[in-house]
Amino acid sequence: MVFLTRRATFSASHYYWNGSWTAEKNEQVFGRCANRNGHGHNYTLEVTVAGEPDQVTGFVVDLKWLKDVIEREVLAAWDHRHLNLEVPEFAAPKLGESQLIPTTENLAIEAWKRLEPAVTAAGGAQLSRVRIYETPEIFAEYRGGL
């Protein structure tokens, strides 16, 4: 088994807010991230796939293909967007649904959900890990919940 990682960057804005809490509790838990005017980051997304190198090409997957998958499935929806306002998985919920706060943890999980069907459908490699850096010092990762 060989693990292959492709890195991509995107920029987005967000804020942290739990609509079922008071403003005071949101500010206490989330600090400056609770500012409703939002703020932004340059995110780095690392996508790791695992598989056996193809006997003919020597590739686990074609990196150009993986780049296109990342751009189509994630960056097209998230890059230069306000995550809370215009990205479906984080946008304001319908009545009775709780919202998904665009923390780095949830970004890693939602990126996995966007990427996993495309990687699996291609056959061969499996999605192994999604890691998202919010800053060079902060990252979250998801490995499919295992």
Next chain:
Amino acid sequence: MSPEVGRAYFGRRYTLSASHRLHTEALSADENRAAYGKCNNPHGHGHNYIVEVLVSGEVDPETGMVMNMVALDAAVQNQVIERFDHTNLNLDILFVNRVPTTENLCRVVFELLKGALRSVELEHVRVEETENNFFECKGN
């Protein structure tokens, strides 16, 4: 409520600066020099260490977090940064009987944090001594 997603991981990188000398009384002067090279120079030397901490757990549906970063920062600050930053590692009681190699620093940091983090699993501590070498300790 968000659907069941299982375990997720949260990582954070910290820096601390400290000096050390790699030397053990168990070896002769020549043997120390052979084992540790310039790291055995008598007056020690220093590094800007990067300490990467990776924790895991369920994502709290109320906060979207594995754990609050402020709490992680406080634990690392209290247990690690305040103890070791701008110090001579050889003088810390934890290094009285072990050489302050970065392997041992990594293990010590792991143990200090493991005792302080209750609500999450400590997955690994990675200590980068320079840009070109690093060490990792993992739970189990």
